[in-house]
Amino acid sequence: MPLLSGLEINAMFNVNDIRKDFPILSRKVNGKPLVYLDNAATSQTPQQVIDVIVDYYSNYNANIHRGVHTLSQEATDLYEQARLKVQAHFNAKFSHEIILTSGTTDSINLVANGFSALLKKGDEIIVSALEHHSNIVPWQMLCDRTGAILKVIPMNEAGELVMDIYDSLLSEKTKLVFTNHISNALGTINPIEYIIEKAHGVGAAVLIDGAQSCPHIKPDVQALDVDFYVASAHKMCGPTGVGMLYGKEEWLKKLPPYQGGGEMIAEVSFEKTTYADLPHKFEAGTPNIAGGIVFGAAIDYMNAIGFDAIAAYENELLDYATKQLLEIEGLKIYGTSKNKTSVISFNLEGVHPYDVGTILDKLGVAVRTGHHCAQPIMEFYKIPGTIRASFAFYNTKEEVDVLVASVKKAKMMLS
Amino acid sequence: MIVSIEDIQNEIIDEFSMFEDWEERYQYMIDLGKDLPLIDDQYKTDSNIIKGCQSKVWVHAEMKDDQIEFTADSDAIITKGIIAILIRTFSNQHPKDIINADTGFIDEIGLKEHLSATRANGLVSMIKQLKLYAVAYQTQLK
Ligand SMILES: Cc1ncc(COP(=O)(O)O)c(C=O)c1O
Numbered sequence: 001m002p003l004l005s006g007l008e009i010n011a012m013f014n015v016n017d018i019r020k021d022f023p024i025l026s027r028k029v030n031g032k033p034l035v036y037l038d039n040a041a042t043s044q045t046p047q048q049v050i051d052v053i054v055d056y057y058s059n060y061n062a063n064i065h066r067g068v069h070t071l072s073q074e075a076t077d078l079y080e081q082a083r084l085k086v087q088a089h090f091n092a093k094f095s096h097e098i099i100l101t102s103g104t105t106d107s108i109n110l111v112a113n114g115f116s117a118l119l120k121k122g123d124e125i126i127v128s129a130l131e132h133h134s135n136i137v138p139w140q141m142l143c144d145r146t147g148a149i150l151k152v153i154p155m156n157e158a159g160e161l162v163m164d165i166y167d168s169l170l171s172e173k174t175k176l177v178f179t180n181h182i183s184n185a186l187g188t189i190n191p192i193e194y195i196i197e198k199a200h201g202v203g204a205a206v207l208i209d210g211a212q213s214c215p216h217i218k219p220d221v222q223a224l225d226v227d228f229y230v231a232s233a234h235k236m237c238g239p240t241g242v243g244m245l246y247g248k249e250e251w252l253k254k255l256p257p258y259q260g261g262g263e264m265i266a267e268v269s270f271e272k273t274t275y276a277d278l279p280h281k282f283e284a285g286t287p288n289i290a291g292g293i294v295f296g297a298a299i300d301y302m303n304a305i306g307f308d309a310i311a312a313y314e315n316e317l318l319d320y321a322t323k324q325l326l327e328i329e330g331l332k333i334y335g336t337s338k339n340k341t342s343v344i345s346f347n348l349e350g351v352h353p354y355d356v357g358t359i360l361d362k363l364g365v366a367v368r369t370g371h372h373c374a375q376p377i378m379e380f381y382k383i384p385g386t387i388r389a390s391f392a393f394y395n396t397k398e399e400v401d402v403l404v405a406s407v408k409k410a411k412m413m414l415s
Numbered sequence: 416m417i418v419s420i421e422d423i424q425n426e427i428i429d430e431f432s433m434f435e436d437w438e439e440r441y442q443y444m445i446d447l448g449k450d451l452p453l454i455d456d457q458y459k460t461d462s463n464i465i466k467g468c469q470s471k472v473w474v475h476a477e478m479k480d481d482q483i484e485f486t487a488d489s490d491a492i493i494t495k496g497i498i499a500i501l502i503r504t505f506s507n508q509h510p511k512d513i514i515n516a517d518t519g520f521i522d523e524i525g526l527k528e529h530l531s532a533t534r535a536n537g538l539v540s541m542i543k544q545l546k547l548y549a550v551a552y553q554t555q556l557k
Contacts, residue, residue, distance in 0.1 A: 351492075359441065
């Protein structure tokens with residue numbers, strides 16, 4: 001089918017060639033060439049992936065899993081192929097362990113909702129201090145519903161989780177441990193192998209939020225022995241509104257369905273409904289069909305470039321940018337762990353991050369400012385927020401230079 | 416004699432029309448921020464913070480001879496400039512005139528981007544809050 005064979009990618013890592021894949025990178029913002037450094041919020045989409053969206057709607061669009069007609073069967077096949085791509089990418093044992101959702105937030109809520117049925121008063125849930133709001137609120141709601149208690153693994157000044165305290169929080173009351181693989185606000189890579197092993201030691205399940213890791217590394221859920229792993233397509237060169245949940249078969253069988261609706265039932269009568277098997281039990285209603293298929297294409301695109309090449313190049317960018325930025329007097333970087341990805345959260349002394357972000361935007365540089373949906377981290381550092389520059393494999397050292405020059409200019413204008 | 420809100424806005428439009436590029440505009444706004452009539456510390460409370468801004472903005476309103484006097488502060492300097500511009504047009508005016516005032520001049524002085532949903536959340540909330548004060552004082556006048 002043209003939909004899939006249309007994906008042609010350059011095998012050698014050459015950033016100038018790669019940039020040609022991304023039409024948006026050649027646009028101007030406020031009269032200046034766009035320097036897109038907000039990749040941790042959402043990544044850009046290569047033409048090969050955009051083509052799949054167009055191809056899907058031009059040639060295959062139909063509802064899936066229910067039609068006998070050819071279009072519906074083709075669309076169903078494509079959607080199920082996408083699930084297989086996600087399975088292969090994350091190295092899940094079974095394809096029915098992959099639930100396609102609307103994104104990380106949706107995946108987390110699915111699990112949190114399911115645990116309502118499994119927790120009782122006094123059970124404990126451990127979350128990390130580095131969490132995104134989407135990973136805090138569902139657990140607070142779960143605790144409200146069940147009477148379970150939320151415990152927090154604190155962080156240190158470098159933005160790393162304190163493992164000694166984690167050890168001391170674990171007990172036979174611990175039923176669930178949740179942490180992100182990589183912090184969106186600081187870029188810290190958390191020691192999830194250790195966290196998972198220790199949690200399993202007390203019989204607790206572990207959910208890892210991979211929203212920020214999947215753009216940079218390729219997680220192997222079997223090697224990690226993780227119980228649940230979640231991610232969003234839009235941070236991996238894919239479309240918004242689609243994401244994944246990996247759950248070990250035994251866990252997904254234990255959890256009750258999340259939403260009721262079409263696709264998730266086996267038989268319905270007014271007396272009793274039996275639910276469909278995995279994965280459909282968790283996929284009520286018409287899913288984001290195009291989104292799922294395009295997610296598969298985005299995974300293909302990133303794998304064709306290669307995660308080793310991506311990580312090596314991004315680390316080079318990170319080192320280069322860190323060094324250049326630190327030369328600016330009064331600039332402080334938050335999140336200084338040796339284990340981090342290409343995210344730099346920083347502030348200029350005596351200057352509000354919002355002011356800097358506003359000036360940078362005028363200069364064509366897109367960064368995020370604010371608390372990055374992680375207010376507890378900002379409270380820890382006693383700051384209103386940070387300026388966050390996050391780099392992807394299609395960014396260049398020249399763009400880092402523009403960032404640095406722009407920060408200097410902002411500093412001059414603002415102080 | 417009160418200078419009308421419209422006249423003040425025209426004055427501001429004139430001032431901004433002298434600038435050639437965004438840089439001069441922003442530099443001027445930053446300077447205006449430095450001259451903002453500052454809120455008295457006792458009013459710099461959480462309940463006087465305007466919600467919906469990325470930076471903190473405090474506003475206080477007082478009635479003097481049937482006119483409202485605004486003072487404010489912010490922890491971000493560009494925000495201070497924006498609120499200074501608003502306050503310059505709204506301060507020492509009758510509540511009724513504030514309620515009816517048009518704020519389209521923001522667009523004309525090249526600060527339209529602050530009216531966008533993300534940014535101007537800030538600006539839009541500020542305008543709303545200033546007008547709310549005016550509504551509150553207007554009811555007192557009756
Ligand atoms: C660590 C982390 N978790 C969760 C999310 C939420 O992802 P989504 O909005 O795609 O559901 C994000 C997105 O910013 C994130 O960075």
